Amino acid sequence: MKRRILLVDDEVAVLLTLKAVLEISGFEVDTAASAKEGRSKLHTHEYQMVITDMRMESDAAGLEVIKAARAAAYQPAVALLTAFPAADEDWQEMGADKMLVKPMHTRVLLEQLEKLLISHESKLAKKANGQKAATKKTTKEAPAKKVPVKKAAAQKIPAKKAQAKSTAAKKTLVKAAAKKKPAAKKSSGKKQS
Template sequence: MRRRILLVDDEVAVLLTLKAVLEISGFDVDTAASAREGVSKLHTREYQMLITDMRMEHDVAGIEVIKAARSANYHPAVALLTAFPVAEEDWQEMGADQLLVKPMHTRILLQQIEDLIASHERKLAGLNLTSPATTPARPPVKKKAVAKKVVVKRTPPKKAATAKTAAQKKPVAKKAIAKKAAKTSVKTKPARRRAKS
């Protein structure tokens, strides 16, 4: 199976030269002359590798293409192609796996591309082996968070229940006082009648 590469560069001469060199070396190559076109192609086809220029429509247009490649579910290897040297920390922060500086000797370029694709495939294979082991650790964390929410929801009804019982006690106390007052008034009246007779 031929490996597919997407080349993104606004210089047509660079696109055509690189396309010819890569196709002679056994790659299937698609090209895009702008970041917008590159992003669109990344969404419509799968590629083993993306090679993108940095400065196209604007100075950091290449970063948009790299971000689109990083969000693709097929995870292509990413190389940043530029005529302007960039510090290693900078191109790695942008999300690139490799920096390719223009102009470059064809043999060196092909070797770098081959090495990058091979190391990227090993990296993806390693991620696939370790991902099932890390997946089960996540559900218990979610369950604990749900349990805390349930406890918080149960607390307010208890406060409401104690408020109701306090309110219910007040009328009971008033009724008891009213009954005592009624008994005392009934006892005093017969005593007055006996005194008169």
């Protein structure tokens, strides 16, 4: 399965060049020439990664794309592509996983994207495993349920044990046992005399 990337940039030359480079490297690439178009595609398709320029129709247009990507249920990796580098804490606070500074050598770009995809997939796997572990822990801590008498037969519990669990069945067994004990003593007493 090819990994899908959404590339959002208002510079057509950048879009076409990056799209060609990424497709040659085995990615499936969708493009958007504005933040609005990028947000729309995020809602209608699923991507493993979103690469967005910061300054497009407005200075904060890339932030809108990042927010839309973060809100997507499929949780893509997000890279901010910019010619105006921001401080690490700034782009991380925006919600990006990586900042890519353009122009960039093709080999370096591909290496950074691969590293980002691997680390993002690892993070998602850990998160999924953590949720599974929490679910198992909750299941183990649940109190044991009593087995109804009707279900006992289906679980191959002997009929006498299953009946003994109900109060009425217990009384019946106690009465029957009391009647059998004196009869057994009388018969054994008669044999001895």
